[in-house]
Amino acid sequence: MSTPHYLSSLARRSSDPAISWLMKLTLDQPHLISLAAGFTDNETLPAAEVGALVGELLRDDATALQYGSTAGDPELRKLTLDRVCAQDGIAPGAALAADDVVVTNGSQQLLYLLSEVLCDAGDIVLVEDPTYFVYLGICEALGIDATPVRMEPDGIALDDLQRTLQRLKDSGALGRLKFVYLVTYFQNPTGWTTSFEKKREALAILRHYEAAAGHPLFVLEDAGYRDLRFAGPDTPSLKSLDAANERVAYSNTYTKPFATGIKVGYGVLPRPLVRHVLRSKGNHDFGSANFNQRLIALALRSGVYDRHLPKMQAGYRRRKERMGGALTKYFPPAAKWQETSGGLYFWPELPASCNTSHDGAIFRAALDAGVLYVPGDLCFAPSPLRPKPKNCMRLSFGGTPSAQIEEGIQRLGAVLRSQGM
Amino acid sequence: MSTPHYLSSLARRSSDPAISWLMKLTLDQPHLISLAAGFTDNETLPAAEVGALVGELLRDDATALQYGSTAGDPELRKLTLDRVCAQDGIAPGAALAADDVVVTNGSQQLLYLLSEVLCDAGDIVLVEDPTYFVYLGICEALGIDATPVRMEPDGIALDDLQRTLQRLKDSGALGRLKFVYLVTYFQNPTGWTTSFEKKREALAILRHYEAAAGHPLFVLEDAGYRDLRFAGPDTPSLKSLDAANERVAYSNTYTKPFATGIKVGYGVLPRPLVRHVLRSKGNHDFGSANFNQRLIALALRSGVYDRHLPKMQAGYRRRKERMGGALTKYFPPAAKWQETSGGLYFWPELPASCNTSHDGAIFRAALDAGVLYVPGDLCFAPSPLRPKPKNCMRLSFGGTPSAQIEEGIQRLGAVLRSQGM
Structure with a gap:
């Protein structure tokens, strides 16, 4: 056709x-x-659990069936901040607050919104090689030059990251690089997890090239599989290395580990990007379904989620x-x-x-x-x-x-x- | 800032x-x-109704909690086609089938997807004057030149539509016109409804200018308030005048008249646009929450929706x-x-x-x-x-x-x- x-x-x-x-x-x-x-x-x-949660959610109060806001349910944003901080052993504070959380239609929507807000056609995003193939579709649609960096069982190859950045700098293309997209936990498709040391090093390498780029070089950390860990210790996120909340956009989903049909994801975003992502989200759908968000907030608050x-x-x-x-x-x-x-x-x-x-x-x-x-x-x-x-x-x-x-x-x-x- | x-x-x-x-x-x-x-x-x-529906939905089958597809739940798409056809007194057929229905995050997402798929920055969309202000935000973001056509209590002024099209033709800009956005039922913000006669005339006027435009001139019919009618007769849609399913993208929502927090909208699209809207939707979120769609499908099938x-x-x-x-x-x-x-x-x-x-x-x-x-x-x-x-x-x-x-x-x-x- x-x-x-x-x-x-x-x-x-x-x-x-x-x-x-x-x-x-x-x-x-x-x-x-x-x-x-x-x-x-x-x-x-969790069919029985969701049924019971909905009963509880609607028992005395129908407002979960009313519109919410573009950024998302305030309780869910607060619970999300607390949860991410607890997982990473960091504390909320002036630089990292519930206002930096945006609730999305699964984490996929966050990937799209962030890419749309940062990239014009011809801009560059570094991706793992191999990477999540649906993200390559986003790049294709937006005209983003998805530039591969070799993937190893403990995360991207730092020497290849360095070499790629230097090559972009040498060719005058570094100003078009906007961010690096990393699937840091049990990566799709390899199942590989990025080590904490590599996260720290990658951020340092990116910082080094910012002056030549002329703007911040962000990381979009896709942690969508983080909570599907069934053995071994958790690894702190890239976000945990971004105390000033200025470089790492962290995305995850509540529903991949719980019930994908409910589809509630989120981003924890560098402060300067929040309002721009929200403007775009407002145009896309002015907010994800409030019912689903209130349901997940209740699942978190009641302990049902963590017991699942x-x-x-x-x-x-x-x-x-x-x-x-x-x-x-x-x-x-x-x-x-x-x-x-x-x-x-x-x-x-x-x-x-x-x-x-x-x-x-x-x-x-x-x-x-x-x-x-x-x-x-x-x-x-x-x-x-x-x-x-x-x-x-x-x-x-x-x-x-x-x-x-x-x-x-x-x-x-x-x-x-x-x-x- | x-x-x-x-x-x-x-x-x-x-x-x-x-x-x-x-x-x-x-x-x-x-x-x-x-x-x-x-x-x-x-x-x-409908708090009690939704609670009961969820109970029924999950009683014997948890698959509503699993991912769905990008286009949407097959039963909901079929029910939607039947419903739109019944409202409009038309029949499904080779030109208009369930495959032409796309389920979206409220009808808002359909407005965004269609605009994104048809318009580059600098392209033109005709809008009612006044129009739904959130749509103007989409135009601003996408760089679309939203060109106003005077609104009257029975729909856009046909003389102004004609004049505007002629002006675009004379100035050589008609090739940049992609579609006309009409909120045809109890319009936001005026509350006015477009008469059937005006719908017919508007389509004829647009057809007249297609040769000069060099491509189809579509209509995006936003029927989001159609089912919030509390007196008087219904008016058939523009879609009812598009038997070949080639010019009118019809959008509506199930949840504005039911429970906005559940947020399920849809578009019935001209066949040549379906795959392109789906590609874009796939990048945005690869499908709306399956749970919400299955819930609405059950509400429709069981009669709960129509009783509400x-x-x-x-x-x-x-x-x-x-x-x-x-x-x-x-x-x-x-x-x-x-x-x-x-x-x-x-x-x-x-x-x-x-x-x-x-x-x-x-x-x-x-x-x-x-x-x-x-x-x-x-x-x-x-x-x-x-x-x-x-x-x-x-x-x-x-x-x-x-x-x-x-x-x-x-x-x-x-x-x-x-x-x-």
Whole structure:
């Protein structure tokens, strides 16, 4: 289908997201085992808890059914600030207050709003290589040059960050760099978590280049998987290193660990950006659904939310162990992957000669075997500096019925072996 | 506060919305009687109904708490198509199907998405004069030239529409015109409804100029107040005149007449625009909260929604009668207004010498008397062709506690008389 000439440049830049055809494949083949969807675990959804919360929420007071404000429910913003501070071992204060919290339609909307408010077409955002592929769609639509920085199991490669910044400086492009987008916990797609040391170093490196950029170089920290941690210690956020609240935009979601259908996310933003994000949010929808926000605030205040987390985490731990065990059992020895202690994904890397892309033999054979995965190349930004790696796959243990995980991996392992691995 | 130089042009074009300072005034003076807010009626919010619906929704099936799709819940899209067709006395068919329905975060998000997908900075949208002031904020942010067409009690002035189009054609600007934005039912701010004859004529006039424009000239029909009709017959939509589904984007909301806190709106879109709006929606938030959509679908399917409408409408009729009676009793005879049979607003016009603007004596005296209204000049697009009229005010009978409506109008009437009217 051709793109009409009268559309905006934003619309003409945009293409159908990968998720569209992945979903279409799923719908066309209902018996497919999908290891592709980033869906969350249906088996631990808190149906009874939500029902009870709604009853309590509406018992004496219908105002949760009334409009809220653009920035979000005041109680939820306050609880969010307290929660982020408690997780990070920092204290609210003059520089970091509930007014710096903006409630959004999932954390995805915060990614869009921040990008829209900071970037014109032609501006640059540094992204992890690989990165969250839906964010690459935002960059495409807004005309942002998403410039990849190599990803390692403990976060972006600092030498590549340094080199990339220097290259931008040398070519006179540093003024167009607006921020770095980092998915710092159990990253989508790799499952890797950025170490605290790398967070500190990355901020320092960015600071060093600010004079040459002529403006602050922000970090957008996407912590959307932080609370899906089922083992090991938590890592403090980049926000915890930004005591003056002037460089790090921190985003997270309440509903990925609780009930994705309720869709309440938030950003904790550097003070100078708050009003601009709010203006944009006002134009987009003048505020997220008040009902959902009041519901989440009540879930937090009542303890229901925190009591749910360990159940959800235990569910993911079981699914992850099932998938990890199946990978060891059925995947050929040439496939390599990291263990993960949170999130939704494994990211097996195959020998460089393998092609997992959607137009390659492995993907086709997997479909024929009734298994769907996310081809890894979708998660790499286009770049003139390297070809997109085509030898990875994103496998989700989040939404697949747990009984199908082993069967799906077994079939996929057989496909890989049949393709000569 | 100055605007940082590193923001995007979108952010630098944007200003704080009027609603921000109106809300701030309300918060600063909690005893203020606000006739300004476009809030809906707290007294008829369906708290018990929503509680029961949630119980039913989650009883045997938790999937309402799982992610949905970008376009929206399939059942809700189907019910929406059927409902719009039934209201308009038309039939679904090959040209108009559930796939043309997109569910959004209130109808506001549809306004933003459509504008973003069709317009670059410098493009033109024709708007009613006066129009919905939040839409003017979208135009400001996107750099759209919102060009006013005179509004009359039965819809836009066709002679002015014709003249405006001819002027754009003569000046070579017609190629930059993308669509006409019409609030066709109980318009915000005037309360006026566009007649069916005017809808037909407006479409014909637009068609006439398409060859010169070089592309389709769309209409964005905002029917957000259609179901807040408490007397008189319904009017078929512009969509009913677009049998081929190729020119009219129709938007409405389920939650303004039901529970604004749940915030579910939709668009019924010309086929060629659907995929582009969906791509943009995918980037914004990859779908509205599934829980809210499933809740509204159940409210529709079960009849709860339709049983609520007459209660809600009766509530607004009482409020409207209270405000209308008070206006007659307390406002000076020089003030003129139209009766309305739906929506939330009266729009009194004062003699041309009066200044209702936020920096004028009347607004200040009203605040001193403890009453807030929306200054009418906020609802007029900036234009070199006429000064903004400053002699109107938007008075809402929607959200004010009904006991305060008469008191508010009485005080406002006294202010007008004290200012020499």
